[in-house]
Amino acid sequence: MRGNPWIFAGRLWLGLAYAFMFLPLVVLVLFSFQKNRFPGFPLQGWTLQWYDKLFSDGTLLNALGNTMIVSPAAATIATAIAFFAAYAFNRFAFRGKTAFLALVTLPILIPPLILGVGFLGLLARIHLSGTLFAVFLTHVVLITAPALAIIQLRLSQMPVSLEEAAWDLGATEWQTVKKVVLPFALPGIFGAWLLAFTFSFDEFIIAWFVSGFQPTLPVAIYSVLVAAIDPSLNAIGTIVFGISCLVLIGLELVLLPLLLGKSENQS
Amino acid sequence: MTNKPQLPKATSSKSSSISRRMLLGSAAAGAAATTFGNFTILSRQAQAAEPLRVLCWPGYEEKDVIAEFEDLHKTKVEFKIYIGGEQMLQFFAQTAPGTFDAIISDAEYVQKLKANKTIEAYKTDGFAELANYHPKFRDFAPTKGETAGTVYGIPTRFSFYGISYNTDEMSAEQAGDWNSLLDKKYAGKIGMFDWYLPNLGNASLAVDPGNQTPYAITDDQLKKVKEFLTKLRPQIGMFGSSNQPIAQAMLAGDIFASPTGDLDIDLKLAGYDNFSSTIPKQGGIRWQEVACVCSASKNKDLAMEWVKYMTSPKVQSKLVYTKAFKARGPNMKIVDYWDADQKKLLSYVPDPANPGKMLVETLIDRSMPRGLPANQPEQAWIDIFNEFKTA
Amino acid sequence: MSSIDEAPPSRRMRTPNDSPLKVWFLAPLGLWLILLFLLPLLFLLWIGFWRVENFQAIPDFSLSNYTDIFASFFSKSRYGLAMIQSLWVAITTAFFATILSYMVALSIAFAVPARWQRLALLLAIAPFWSSYVLRLYAWQTILSRNGVINSIMRLVGLSDYRIDIIYTQIATRIGLIHYLAPILIVILYVSILAIDRVLIEAARELGCTRWQAFTRVVLPLSRFGLMTAGSFAVIVSLGDALSGNLLGGGAGTSIIGKLPTYASMIMSDYSSSTNLPRTSALATILIAVMVLALAVGFVLADRARRRIG
């Protein structure tokens, strides 16, 4: 294999691709530590002032607090819904299954701006718009599809006989779900939760429309972003990316083995 | 629905003294602890002390601006930020009546709010600070109430859609004339704010200098506006959906000028001195925000107090200098709260060309308030803008 | 060994387990989707038939929004031109994004030692977890006239050369590709991973060159993944307005001309006028085009899958 030009070309391409993927992030992080008020060259020296500014003003931190309420809650409910649905999709055959699955995927395909207006209109009619609860409700819709996909992937790796064995040994259906299916799906559930959490954590257009007096973090970022030119945004971007990196470590440990089918489950 | 406003408040007030790490930790822990609290108490009625709720453009919610009011009235003011009049109308239309107590609206949107009966007129007597307002902001042209002495909204903040330009690429003299934008030199080097209203207003003035009512024009005049825009099209390098991308483009040298107003303020503040702004001699459009009181508010007295608060020169001096926006205040006494640099930056300094007047007064005189198309349907103007964009 | 017909897909079996769970477990998802997705969506579609009077949307059943839009589709408002621009940008973006991501996926699968592949994939998808808007701002900084790339070129003495792509649809595509790549890489990598390595070895054994092994085995077998990734990319690109606004400068230049994309038109129309019904009708047209694109993608993907057998 050594010296094979294709391998060399592949690695070269991969290097270029990484450079492309990380270039904006490098710029983001770089200018969060630069004195320049506008990201641009030449560089004007290092500073922590934007971080200081970020943390001296409670607004973004409050927003982070709101996000830390909405996103875990939405991720938890979405994962729970997704688990039950994934179980049913995996086990039962029924008419309209494909249509149902397509329906689940649709929310991620509809442009969020359009969806945001629709959500606002409907939630208003049930007097729910403008609350964190509204953000929670709509985020669950958006993040259930990825969660479902991950859990389905995990459940598809479960031998059918595992459940049958539990029934055969006298377990009721519910006992089987609790004692066999759930433990088996746990890595998938964990991965799905992380993915759902990060989606909700990042989402802003829908949240912009339906959130009220308690903006989530991306909404707060956006309201500063559109109006002003403030490198604190780079600072918060860096922090958000840092948090995401932690999540990614979680992914590395849980989600990827699952996606790549290298799980340790029995044959 | 903040049932526990104490938590974020406590966090933010202490924030300067405690470490970042601690802060993050406590915010996260607090958030976790209040998760259920926040979700179970959903209805507004369940809360004891009603805070004041305001729907506004960014800036009004900043602590410097509102803290004094909150302390004075021992209350909490909650803000829902919108960007663009349409969002404001949607947010208003799509929430239960009584959700908002007060609104900061663009002056011309007062018509739309009136049509929806969402705001009500109030008396101007008792607003002592109005005496210090620039005369142009005392006539309340777009916001006048039906009976004498009443208004639907009092101006709080304004600024201009003049030309911001790079002084290395454009002279002050050129920036003083709309027609310079048609110079071949600037082909592809003009940035434009992606909204038909200010741009068609400016074009209306460009073809009909000094028109006091640039939005009430005949179909023939509108045709000329369209022709002017057609000529302008090859000059446009980009459309910006907000100030930020336009300022960034100016700084990066992607564009040399933009009829977006006073981007130079932020650029100068950032240490880039090769930017300036002016209003061309033909005239330019001015935007202004006004404070309105909602008809369904259960907290009207406090809302009135807030409107009064917003007319104070001290508050306006901070409002026009927020992180979100740099703008100007209608209360001319705001200069008392500024140092020389700030005065210069916001052009509250004597105008050499107009003895006895401040530069900002000259600009106010030369500018016309943004309005809605008076003689044609909105869509006709939007179509012209869309046609211009897609030309 | 029991054959297929002897051990039928046991999901079809009638056991005590058949029943109630199916309904109970699908109910939360179904209810949630109906109440909080279909209802708002239908509501939005319905608003498209309302009319506006004195700045207020009045419930009605009028086709006037649609007739208005289509009457001026290529003349006054020129939504048609914007739609053509959108389709052109979306299809080319999807094409390049898919090809480039496919090359990355291939490189990870074949040029990286097995135990480093996970890390390689992780690195490739990491940027997905940072804010899209902030990334676009960073790209603006990078691509600008005095931006990162041009500054660096000046530094190394290449000041005669300058990239001037900001506010063109090329910049729009860069922003979109950066957004799409992580997702596409995962889809394509998984589909490459599903190819049995033995097939490739067999092809090599039979005298194929590496290139032939790729074109005759790997490529045909990843066709389904490519179609899925491609149609996903088309739809996301059609619906996105942010990259076109921030990097494309609102009405970026492309071969077709200096035209905004349709999504960008909707966004600016929405914020320009007090006419939600019209916005809703415009959005409905976009959704219809997307559904059409999805259907085409589905047919192509299905054909690809059938060819794989």
Next chain:
Amino acid sequence: MTAATADLELLSITKNFNSFVAVDSVNLKVGRGEFVAIMGPSGCGKTTLLRILAGLETASSGQLYISGKDVSDVPVNLRSTRLVWQNYALFPHLDVGGNIAFGLTLKPYDKAVVAGKVKAMAELVGLSDFMGRKISQLSGGQKQRVALARALVTEPEILLLDEPLSALDAHLRIRMQGELRRIQRQLGMAFIYVTHNQVEAFSMADRVVVMNKGRIEQIDAPEEMYARPKTEFVARFVGTNNLFTGRIQEIGHDRVIVHCAHGQVVVMTDDPPPVGASVFVVVQADKLTPAPIGLAGENRLDATLRGREYAGSHNIYLLDLVDGTEVKMTMPQILPVEINRPVTAWFSPQNAALIRGAA
């Protein structure tokens, strides 16, 4: 066997999957403590039948009795049968002890009772030293024991085994065969054992059931099945049999003469079909020998040697008869004949069996 002593009784059990008939009116009685092996090729319905017994499938029609009670509609988790899977189906998130105890923990048993039962069962199957092990750390044979223990500890009335040894290597398989038999005897429990491996079935079972296309072809003790297959299918499926098609030509005192394509064959039988009936003559390969020199009489097979396979303890010779019929002959010795040379084989009339043909 009478119904009273039967542990299990199947009355015309039928299972359709849409238009496909997987199990076709099967009747079967299994006695207390009996070891029954169900055998058949892939797709014969044996696993479906087993799943019907377990309750994992519901029969389309027919009745199923366990200890005299109709359990046709009893759901799987309430049946007193336990199934042992081919792939073991052990719970990967539980250790060995947890797997064995699983069935018991579903019921409100006292913990000490559960622990005691699990311990005793682990001893019975020889797993006492592995109780804390993870499933992924076990060998195939150990997994098999866990699966067995997990089923047995719940004290079922009948144990159902679905090709339980097929994933094991040959050596282990034989050891486990013996052990299964020992455990079955010790517990006196009925085992129903599905396999496609004939050696396994014949060496372990009290009775063997051969199934084909959803129907039972023959139920018999292994020796009977071997020596006297009752249908063409069984004859072909069991052992290395040679089959000759023919018609009864003549009926003698204790023998008949069958006219086959390659010539006449004499078969000893007590129960001859009428003259002219279509029959199969079955001769096991190891009952064929090279014809003694000078043998003039019956059951001579003139053939050509086509090939030889060396199978360790014996040699398999492939012969073609004059009419093209292929015949197998096994014997320990080497046949001193070259390939494609003529050879003559012979079998004794006592070593041939008759099966009635189609019509």
